Amino acid sequence: MELEEEIWELRLYVAGKTTKSVTALSNLKKYCEEYLKDKYVIEVIDLLVQPQLAEGDQILAIPTLVKKVPEPIRKIIGDLSNEEKVLVGLNIRPAKKNE
Amino acid sequence: MRIIDFNNPDKPVNLLPKTPTGIVGLDKITDGGIPQGRPTLICGGAGCGKTLFSIEFIVRGAIDFNEPGVFMAFEEKAEELTVNVASLGFDLEKLQAAKMIKLDHVYIERSEIEETGEYDLDGIFIRLGHAIDSIGAKRVVLDTIENLFSGLNNEAIIRAELRRLFQWLKEKKVTTIITGEKGDGTFTRHGLEEYVSDCVILLDHRVTNQISTRLLRIVKYRGSVHGTNEYPFLIDRNGISVLPVTSLMLDHNVSTERVSSGIPSLDQMLGGKGFYKGSSILVSGTAGTGKTSIAGYFAHATCSRGERCIYFAFEESPRQIVRNMLSIGIDLKEHLDGGLLKFYASRPTLNGLEMHLVAIHQTVEEFKPDTVILDPITNLITVGSVSEVKTMLIRLIDFLQSQQITVMFTALTLNNIVNEQTDEGVSSLVDAWLLVRDIEFNGERNRGMYVMKSRGMKHSNQVREFVISDEGLNLVDVYLGPEGVLTGSAREAQRLQEVTGDVLRKHALSMKDMELDRKRKVLESKIATLKEEFDSMQDQLNKSYIEDQLRKDVIEKNREQITKNRHQSE
Numbered sequence: 310m311e312l313e314e315e316i317w318e319l320r321l322y323v324a325g326k327t328t329k330s331v332t333a334l335s336n337l338k339k340y341c342e343e344y345l346k347d348k349y350v351i352e353v354i355d356l357l358v359q360p361q362l363a364e365g366d367q368i369l370a371i372p373t374l375v376k377k378v379p380e381p382i383r384k385i386i387g388d389l390s391n392e393e394k395v396l397v398g399l400n401i402r403p404a405k406k407n408e
Numbered sequence: 409m410r411i412i413d414f415n416n417p418d419k420p421v422n423l424l425p426k427t428p429t430g431i432v433g434l435d436k437i438t439d440g441g442i443p444q445g446r447p448t449l450i451c452g453g454a455g456c457g458k459t460l461f462s463i464e465f466i467v468r469g470a471i472d473f474n475e476p477g478v479f480m481a482f483e484e485k486a487e488e489l490t491v492n493v494a495s496l497g498f499d500l501e502k503l504q505a506a507k508m509i510k511l512d513h514v515y516i517e518r519s520e521i522e523e524t525g526e527y528d529l530d531g532i533f534i535r536l537g538h539a540i541d542s543i544g545a546k547r548v549v550l551d552t553i554e555n556l557f558s559g560l561n562n563e564a565i566i567r568a569e570l571r572r573l574f575q576w577l578k579e580k581k582v583t584t585i586i587t588g589e590k591g592d593g594t595f596t597r598h599g600l601e602e603y604v605s606d607c608v609i610l611l612d613h614r615v616t617n618q619i620s621t622r623l624l625r626i627v628k629y630r631g632s633v634h635g636t637n638e639y640p641f642l643i644d645r646n647g648i649s650v651l652p653v654t655s656l657m658l659d660h661n662v663s664t665e666r667v668s669s670g671i672p673s674l675d676q677m678l679g680g681k682g683f684y685k686g687s688s689i690l691v692s693g694t695a696g697t698g699k700t701s702i703a704g705y706f707a708h709a710t711c712s713r714g715e716r717c718i719y720f721a722f723e724e725s726p727r728q729i730v731r732n733m734l735s736i737g738i739d740l741k742e743h744l745d746g747g748l749l750k751f752y753a754s755r756p757t758l759n760g761l762e763m764h765l766v767a768i769h770q771t772v773e774e775f776k777p778d779t780v781i782l783d784p785i786t787n788l789i790t791v792g793s794v795s796e797v798k799t800m801l802i803r804l805i806d807f808l809q810s811q812q813i814t815v816m817f818t819a820l821t822l823n824n825i826v827n828e829q830t831d832e833g834v835s836s837l838v839d840a841w842l843l844v845r846d847i848e849f850n851g852e853r854n855r856g857m858y859v860m861k862s863r864g865m866k867h868s869n870q871v872r873e874f875v876i877s878d879e880g881l882n883l884v885d886v887y888l889g890p891e892g893v894l895t896g897s898a899r900e901a902q903r904l905q906e907v908t909g910d911v912l913r914k915h916a917l918s919m920k921d922m923e924l925d926r927k928r929k930v931l932e933s934k935i936a937t938l939k940e941e942f943d944s945m946q947d948q949l950n951k952s953y954i955e956d957q958l959r960k961d962v963i964e965k966n967r968e969q970i971t972k973n974r975h976q977s978e
Contacts, residue, residue, distance in 0.1 A: 329527065398522035
């Protein structure tokens with residue numbers, strides 16, 4: 310994989326400890342461990358604590374996962390329950406590839 | 409909100425609290441503004457002014473009412489918005505720096521977003537809540553929140569979240585404007601009116617005969633009376649102005665003061681004093697009959713009295729009018745320089761009719777004139793139908809009369825036959841109607857003027873010849889002779905003929921006098937002769953009478969002598 314050298318910078322925006330947020334975080338951790346072992350950083354931002362950060366990343370939905378690096382910027386909203394979509398969104402798996 | 413307290417009828421009724429928008433005219437229609445602490449929906453097609461409307465709400469709130477506002481844009485970026493409204497004189501950057509306004513651009517790019525599983529829109533709530541709290545906002549605009557539908561797939565979530573959002577805004581007690589794009593058969597494409605049920609304002613942008621008019625209508629306003637008509641509105645350098653239809657009641661004050669028309673002989677036809685102040689005057693006539701000249705005179709007369717006058721010219725440019733008036737001895741330039749006269753010249757096709765009305769309103773309110781002249785109203789017909797023009801003029805007359813402004817319209821009639829239904833049907837609306845008519849006779853055209861009507865004053869029923877010369881306008885009595893009404897050179901010829909006749913008659917008269925004189929002399933001489941004869945006869949008669957007397961005396965004496973003699977002889 311040509312992207313092996315890169316580090317996935319991931320930010321997860323949540324608003325308090327809701328079921329959706331907790332599910333999203335645990336799903337995210339599971340995928341990263343499985344596909345991006347040692348190549349990822351996860352930052353969890355609680356907007357209830359830091360509401361001013363919502364504007365910068367253009368957050369509307371909660372929870373939102375933002376992938377800033379590697380390019381392009383992608384946002385994945387929802388509790389990340391659909392593994393396929395998350396992997397496509399994180400550019401771990403090309404959208405058209407059939408496995 | 410409650411109705412009437414029967415136990416305490418003096419207590420004022422709690423009406424729906426309202427937030428004034430600060431938009432000229434809108435607060436009049438809504439009787440005070442939009443519902444306070446509730447969401448109001450503004451919907452309309454593309455380019456009808458929704459964003460401008462909402463930004464003006466925020467800016468006016470910040471400047472005029474000291475209420476901070478949050479503008480959440482789902483379409484335009486904050487910088488774009490700032491530039492776009494700078495043309496209206498709104499300095500958003502300054503207001504933002506003063507913490508009176510907060511702009512937040514919500515950027516939704518579908519290609520960057522992947523949806524998976526359950527989510528909610530708490531992000532928007534948090535951002536909005538943060539923005540509101542950071543400046544203590546009382547006003548919020550969401551422009552255009554429907555963009556969420558194009559950015560996100562899960563419509564069910566969006567709908568549920570919007571319902572929650574509006575509820576949340578009500579709880580926050582902020583007055584909110586939500587804009588929405590007009591959909592097919594619905595007010596908004598995604599049925600936002602379902603959620604916002606307190607007040608719905610519909611904006612429209614209509615093009616008729618290539619002329620566009622912006623219109624506003626309040627579709628719904630719970631718990632408040634409101635105007636239900638379509639009101640035209642104008643976007644200009646001062647922002648938005650909505651034109652409320654002026655009072656449909658005929659209850660304005662009237663004046664008994666009279667104002668001169670500027671033409672003394674015309675005043676003479678109008679009972680000697682001219683028009684009533686605050687009345688409406690129509691001058692109609694065929695092309696080139698001097699309607700504009702009459703209007704120019706009226707303007708001149710107004711300004712010469714030290715009053716203010718606005719001249720709306722729909723045909724000629726101000727300079728052209730000034731030049732042309734100078735040729736008949738009227739100097740309008742001095743009044744222009746003196747600030748008493750103002751020209752407002754525009755092609756009728758510049759705007760729709762309603763726009764003209766709005767523009768006239770604005771100009772009149774700014775300038776506060778005593779007299780308004782519209783020259784000519786006929787050209788307005790090119791941008792509207794007869795009935796539309798009539799409606800507009802009714803409203804205009806209403807508005808001007810309520811302000812005690814005298815208005816003069818000129819109108820072109822297309823044929824020479826006096827048509828009672830002419831002049832855009834305004835003849836029944838106006839207080840005075842002057843008709844200038846061509847009288848074609850003997851190979852020349854002359855102008856005749858009639859006073860068709862003049863309410864509330866006695867006026868001449870005579871036709872006068874209307875003469876325009878270097879010295880100005882004048883009305884001359886037409887010649888009424890055995891051959892009918894004569895004007896122009898025919899009148900002049902007739903007058904000359906009369907003079908000739910006069911001279912001849914005088915000559916004839918003197919001849920007769922001499923004859924008479926002679927006759928008298930003959931008579932006198934005859935009388936003298938007769939007198940002589942009479943005298944001589946009288947002398948003769950006297951002579952014989954004396955002789956007789958003498959003879960009689962002598963005889964008497966003789967007889968006495970004889971008698972004496974006889975007695976002596978006895």
